[in-house]
Amino acid sequence: MSTAGQNYLSASTGVRSWLLTTDHKRIGILYAIAVATFFLLGGIFALLVRTELAAPGETIMGQDAYNQAFTLHGVVMVFLVIIPAIPGILGNFVLPIQIGAKDVAFPRLNLFSWYIFMLGALMALSGWLVIGQVDTGWTFYTPYSAEGTSSVLWLTSAVFIAGFASIFTGLNFIVTVHKMRAPGMAWNRLPLFVWAIYATAIVQVLATPVIGITMVLLFLERLLQIGIFDPALGGDPVLFQHFFWFYSHPAVYIMILPAMGIISDLMGTFSRQQVSGYTFIALSSVAIAFLGFLVWGHHMFVAGQSALSSIIFSMLTFLIGIPTGIKVFNWVATMYKGSVSLKTPMLYALMFLFLFTIGGLTGIMVGVLAVDVHLHDTYFIVAHFHYVMMGGALIGLIGGLHYWWPKITGRMYSETAGRIAAVLVFVGFNLTFFTQFVMGSRGMPRRYHDYAGLLDQYPEFAAYNLASSVGSFVLAAGLFMILAYAVHSLVRGKKAPANPWGAVTLEWTHTGPIPDPHNFEKVPLVTRGPYDFHLADDVLGAAASASSESQDNT
Amino acid sequence: MAETSTTLKHYFVSSAQQFDAAKMGMWLFLVTEVLLFSGMFVAYAVYRVWYPEVFELSSELLDWRLGALNTLVLLASSFTVALSVHFIQRNEKEKVVVLLLLTLLCALAFMVVKYFEYTGKWSHGIFPGAGFAPHGDYAAYYTPYAPQFFSIYFVMTGIHGIHVLVGMGVIAWIVTRAIRGHFSAAYYTPIELTGLYWHLVDIIWIFLFPLLYLI
Ligand code: HEM
Numbered sequence: 001m002s003t004a005g006q007n008y009l010s011a012s013t014g015v016r017s018w019l020l021t022t023d024h025k026r027i028g029i030l031y032a033i034a035v036a037t038f039f040l041l042g043g044i045f046a047l048l049v050r051t052e053l054a055a056p057g058e059t060i061m062g063q064d065a066y067n068q069a070f071t072l073h074g075v076v077m078v079f080l081v082i083i084p085a086i087p088g089i090l091g092n093f094v095l096p097i098q099i100g101a102k103d104v105a106f107p108r109l110n111l112f113s114w115y116i117f118m119l120g121a122l123m124a125l126s127g128w129l130v131i132g133q134v135d136t137g138w139t140f141y142t143p144y145s146a147e148g149t150s151s152v153l154w155l156t157s158a159v160f161i162a163g164f165a166s167i168f169t170g171l172n173f174i175v176t177v178h179k180m181r182a183p184g185m186a187w188n189r190l191p192l193f194v195w196a197i198y199a200t201a202i203v204q205v206l207a208t209p210v211i212g213i214t215m216v217l218l219f220l221e222r223l224l225q226i227g228i229f230d231p232a233l234g235g236d237p238v239l240f241q242h243f244f245w246f247y248s249h250p251a252v253y254i255m256i257l258p259a260m261g262i263i264s265d266l267m268g269t270f271s272r273q274q275v276s277g278y279t280f281i282a283l284s285s286v287a288i289a290f291l292g293f294l295v296w297g298h299h300m301f302v303a304g305q306s307a308l309s310s311i312i313f314s315m316l317t318f319l320i321g322i323p324t325g326i327k328v329f330n331w332v333a334t335m336y337k338g339s340v341s342l343k344t345p346m347l348y349a350l351m352f353l354f355l356f357t358i359g360g361l362t363g364i365m366v367g368v369l370a371v372d373v374h375l376h377d378t379y380f381i382v383a384h385f386h387y388v389m390m391g392g393a394l395i396g397l398i399g400g401l402h403y404w405w406p407k408i409t410g411r412m413y414s415e416t417a418g419r420i421a422a423v424l425v426f427v428g429f430n431l432t433f434f435t436q437f438v439m440g441s442r443g444m445p446r447r448y449h450d451y452a453g454l455l456d457q458y459p460e461f462a463a464y465n466l467a468s469s470v471g472s473f474v475l476a477a478g479l480f481m482i483l484a485y486a487v488h489s490l491v492r493g494k495k496a497p498a499n500p501w502g503a504v505t506l507e508w509t510h511t512g513p514i515p516d517p518h519n520f521e522k523v524p525l526v527t528r529g530p531y532d533f534h535l536a537d538d539v540l541g542a543a544a545s546a547s548s549e550s551q552d553n554t
Numbered sequence: 555m556a557e558t559s560t561t562l563k564h565y566f567v568s569s570a571q572q573f574d575a576a577k578m579g580m581w582l583f584l585v586t587e588v589l590l591f592s593g594m595f596v597a598y599a600v601y602r603v604w605y606p607e608v609f610e611l612s613s614e615l616l617d618w619r620l621g622a623l624n625t626l627v628l629l630a631s632s633f634t635v636a637l638s639v640h641f642i643q644r645n646e647k648e649k650v651v652v653l654l655l656l657t658l659l660c661a662l663a664f665m666v667v668k669y670f671e672y673t674g675k676w677s678h679g680i681f682p683g684a685g686f687a688p689h690g691d692y693a694a695y696y697t698p699y700a701p702q703f704f705s706i707y708f709v710m711t712g713i714h715g716i717h718v719l720v721g722m723g724v725i726a727w728i729v730t731r732a733i734r735g736h737f738s739a740a741y742y743t744p745i746e747l748t749g750l751y752w753h754l755v756d757i758i759w760i761f762l763f764p765l766l767y768l769i
C-alpha cells in the first residue's frame with residue numbers, strides 16, 4: 001500500500017496526477033488555488049470601489065463602471081470565494097482525516113464538483129470579459145435584472161452551475177459523516193469542525209436547489225418573458241426577492257457555520273482544554289441551520305411585504321441570536337482557566353470572536369423592524385455583513401489555514417510575520433468597516449457611486465469615506481503580507497513537526513506525514529473525545545501530558 | 555452481501571458500507587430535486603391563489619385524457635422498474651433486462667404523447683411567455699395572466715420532461731450493463747439507484763397532472 005516516507009504530495013507527480021486526482025486532500029488544494037485566485041480578483045474590485053469612494057466626485061471611474069465593479073466584487077466574493085472556501089478547502093482536506101476515513105464517500109463526485117465549480121466560475125468571469133458587464137448587484141433584483149444587459153443570462157447560468165458544485169459537496173459530506181466514520185468515532189466524539197461542516201452541508205443540500213430554480217426562472221424571464229417576476233408583464237418582483245432570500249439567507253450560514261467550526265477547534269487546541277459545552281456547540285450549529293430557513297423575510301421589511309409577515313420574520317430573526325450566543329459564550333468559557341497560547345491561529349480566533357460578535361449583534365439590530373426601516377440600504381448594512389462575512393467567515397478561514405498549514409504543506413511559517421499581518425488585518429478591517437457603521441447610521445446610502453451631493457447636509461461623509469478607503473488598503477497590505485510569508489514558507493519554511501500545536505484530534509495523531517493514499521496506516525480505533533487532552537498520551541507523549549493541567553494519569 | 559472485489563471501491567471497508575453510502579447519496583440527491591421543483595410549485599401556488607379564475611379557464615385547454623394516459627404510462631413504468639429490482643435480488647437476470655426495456659418503452663411513450671401535446675398547443679399559438687398569442691377557436695382564452703399559467707405549465711412540464719429524458723439515458727445505459735451481465739444479487743446498486751430516481755420522476759408527475767390538467 002503505502003511506501004514509507006511518501007505523502008499525498010509526492011505519491012505521484014505531474015499535471016495529470018492533479019487534474020484527475022480523486023484524493024480528497026489534493027482536491028482541497030485545487031480548491032485552495034482556485035479560491036485564492038478569485039479572492040485576489042474580488043479584492044481588486046473592492047479596492048477599485050473604495051478608491052472611487054475615497055473622495056467625492058469622480059475619482060477613477062464613472063457610474064456605470066462603478067456599478068459593474070461592486071456587482072463583480074459581490075458576485076465573486078459570495079459565490080466564488082466565501083461559499084466554496086471552507087468546505088472546499090478545509091472541509092475536503094481535514095474532514096475525512098478527522099473522522100478516520102480513507103476518503104470521502106464519493107471521491108469522483110468530489111472531483112466532478114470542483115470541475116463544475118470551475119466551469120461556473122469561468123463562465124461568471126468570462127461573461128464579464130466577453131459578453132458585457134452586469135450591474136445589478138449580487139442580488140440580481142427584478143425588474144432591473146429582467147431588462148438590463150444580456151450578460152445577466154450568462155451570469156445566472158454561471159450561478160446555477162456553481163450551485164451544483166455546492167450541492168454535491170454538501171451531499172458528499174453528509175454521506176461521509178454518516179457512513180465513513182472510523183470505529184469508535186461516535187457522534188459525540190466528532191470534532192466540532194465536523195459538526196459544523198455537517199450542519200453546513202444540510203443547508204447546502206436544502207437551500208441551493210432553490211437558488212438554482214430561481215436562476216432558471218430568471219433566465220427564462222430574460223429569454224422568453226415568462227412574466228413571473230417582471231411587473232411589466234404582470235409578474236411580481238417581490239416574489240423574486242422571496243425566492244432569492246429563501247436561498248441567500250440560509251447561504252449566509254453556509255458561509256459562517258464552517259468558520260464557527262474552525263473557531264471551536266482552535267479554541268480547544270490553543271486553550272489546551274475541553275471545549276466548553278461541546279454538545280451545545282454541536283447542536284447549536286444544527287439549530288442555526290434549521291432556524292436559518294425561517295427568517296429570509298427580514299431582507300424585505302421595506303419591499304412591500306405585509307406588515308404581519310414583517311413582524312413574524314422580525315421575531316423569528318431574534319431567535320437566531322440564541323444558538324449564536326450559545327457558541328460565543330462557550331468559546332469564551334473555553335479559554336477561561338485554560339493555558340491559552342497566542343499563536344497566529346489563535347489570534348485569528350480571538351479576532352473572529354470580536355468581529356463576529358459585532359456583526360451578529362448588529363444583525364439583531366437590523367432585525368428590529370423599526371430600526372431597519374432607517375438602516376436598510378445604508379452603509380450600516382454593508383458594515384453588518386462585512387463584519388460577519390469577512391470578519392467572521394474569512395477570518396475563520398485564515399485562522400484555519402494557519403492552523404492546518406503545517407499539516408497541508410509540511411512546513412512552518414514565520415510566527416512573527418504571522419502576528420504582524422494579523423495586527424494589520426485587524427486594524428485595516430476595523431478602519432474600513434467600523435467607519436461604515438457610523439456613516440451608515442447617519443444615512444449614507446449603499447451602492448452610490450458618488451456622495452458629493454450629500455456633503456452640503458452631511459459634510460462628515462467625506463472624512464468617513466476617506467478613512468474607510470485608507471483602511472481597505474491597510475487590510476490589503478495585511479493580506480498580501482500573508483501571501484508573501486506563505487510563499488516564503490513553501491519555498492524555505494522550516495520542516496513542520498507532526499503536531500506543532502499539541503492538538504489531539506485525529507488528523508494530528510500521525511507521527512510523520514499523512515500516509516498515502518489512505519490517510520492512516522491502519523484504520524484508527526477511536527477511544528476518546530476530540531478535545532480529551534488528558535487522555536491523549538498517545539499523541540502528546542507522557543511528558544506533554546504531565547505539563548498539562550488536566551492530566552489524571554500517565 | 556458478498557464481497558466482490560471488482561465492485562468494492564478501495565476507500566470503503568465493506569460492500570454493505572458502499573451500498574448504504576450510495577443509497578443515502580441518492581436519497582439526498584432526490585431531496586434536492588424535490589426542492590428544485592418546489593420552487594416551481596410555489597410559483598404555481600402563488601399565481602393560482604391570485605388568479606384562480608384564469609387558472610381554471612386556462613386549464614380547460616389542456617387535454618385531461620392525454621394527461622391521464624401519461625399518468626398511467628408512468629405508473630406502469632414505475633412498476634416495471636420496481637420489479638426489475640425485485641428480480642435482480644433473485645438473480646433472474648433475463649427478466650431484469652426485459653423489465654428495464656419495458657420501462658424504457660413507457661418513458662418513450664410518455665415523451666411521444668408530450669410531443670403531440672406541445673405541438674398541438676404551439677399550432678394554436680400557445681407559447682410560453684411573450685410568444686403567447688392563441689388564435690382561432692382559442693382566441694377567447696387570451697385573458698390577462700393566462701400567459702402566466704402557460705409559462706408555468708411549459709416550465710414545469712418542460713423541466714419534468716428533461717428529467718424523463720435524462721432517466722431514459724440512464725436506463726438505456728444500465729440496460730446495456732445488465733445485458734453484459736454486470737449485475738447480480740450481490741451487486742445491483744445502479745439498478746436500485748436508477749429505480750429511486752425514476753420513482754421520483756413519476757411522483758412529480760403525479761402532482762403535476764391534477765394541478766395543471768384537472769383543477
Ligand atoms: C446573528 C445573526 C444575524 C442576524 C440577526 C442578521 C440579520 C440581518 C438583517 C435583518 C439583514 C437585512 C438588513 C437590511 O437589508 O435592511 C441582514 C443583511 C445581511 N446579512 Fe445578516 N444577520 C445575521 C448574521 C449574518 C451572517 C452570519 C452573515 C454572513 C456570513 C450575514 C450576511 C448578511 C448579508 C450579506 C446581508 C445583506 C445582503 C444585501 O442586502 O446585500 N448576516 N442581516
Ligand SMILES: [Cu+2]
Pocket residue numbers: 248249252295296298299
Ligand atoms: Cu438574512
